[in-house]
Amino acid sequence: MAATLKYHGHACFSMAADGHRVIMDPFISDNPQAVEELGDIDVDVVLISHVHSDHLGDGIELAKQCDALLIATYEVALYCERQGVEDVRPMHIGGWADLGFVTVKLTVAHHSSSIVTDDSIQMLGAASGFIVTMGGKRLYYPGDTALCADMELLGRLNDFDVATIPIGDTFTMGVDDGIIAAQLIGAKLNIPMHFNTFPVIAADPHEFVRRLEDEGLSGRVMEPGEEIELP
Ligand code: NI
Numbered sequence: 001m002a003a004t005l006k007y008h009g010h011a012c013f014s015m016a017a018d019g020h021r022v023i024m025d026p027f028i029s030d031n032p033q034a035v036e037e038l039g040d041i042d043v044d045v046v047l048i049s050h051v052h053s054d055h056l057g058d059g060i061e062l063a064k065q066c067d068a069l070l071i072a073t074y075e076v077a078l079y080c081e082r083q084g085v086e087d088v089r090p091m092h093i094g095g096w097a098d099l100g101f102v103t104v105k106l107t108v109a110h111h112s113s114s115i116v117t118d119d120s121i122q123m124l125g126a127a128s129g130f131i132v133t134m135g136g137k138r139l140y141y142p143g144d145t146a147l148c149a150d151m152e153l154l155g156r157l158n159d160f161d162v163a164t165i166p167i168g169d170t171f172t173m174g175v176d177d178g179i180i181a182a183q184l185i186g187a188k189l190n191i192p193m194h195f196n197t198f199p200v201i202a203a204d205p206h207e208f209v210r211r212l213e214d215e216g217l218s219g220r221v222m223e224p225g226e227e228i229e230l231p
């Protein structure tokens with residue numbers, strides 16, 4: 001059993017195994033860190049953690065382009081369906097989806113979910129994270145979130161091979177809380193995300209990895225476009 005994890009920059013990752021690929025928060029065309037064209041990305045499943053523009057991103061267009069299944073919290077999934085995505089699975093926090101080649105669980109994220117335009121601000125659905133299991137590997141993608149006690153519970157109930165940890169502060173955890181999160185989650189490998197895309201979320205991912213190692217944990221800074229085999 002084998003699985004790979006690819007970093008697309010900011011908070012966008014995709015996980016692949018056995019010829020299937022699942023992407024989380026495909027923010028590509030307006031993502032200053034992205035190194036690919038949207039049209040070059042092919043996925044089976046699109047996971048949307050919440051509808052802030054740096055997470056919903058190109059999700060609707062990508063799901064249409066790939067005839068992919070889009071999974072999100074209830075209102076977010078229905079919104080995407082009304083925007084023309086044919087195959088959606090509305091879920092909510094705590095639920096599992098078993099698609100055969102992948103299982104997905106929606107987890108708590110302490111954050112908001114809103115669509116902001118010039119003349120309106122609309123709350124939509126709830127922010128979530130995901131537990132994604134494929135190719136025998138289990139990923140915890142917390143989404144945009146504060147440090148929270150649920151991470152300890154998730155760490156106790158799951159044997160995570162990898163966790164992606166937001167470290168950019170301001171809108172999510174920063175490095176200090178990211179270290180505590182990694183301790184609570186207990187994944188074999190921790191990968192920083194949601195940093196340096198914009199000046200307001202500047203952070204040093206190498207400091208994060210050094211401090212993880214000081215705590216006896218394993219971390220790795222992935223470059224946008226990089227894909228690794230999960231240990
Ligand atoms: Ni957000």
Ligand code: MN
Nearest residue numbers: 052054144171
């Ligand atoms: Mn964000």
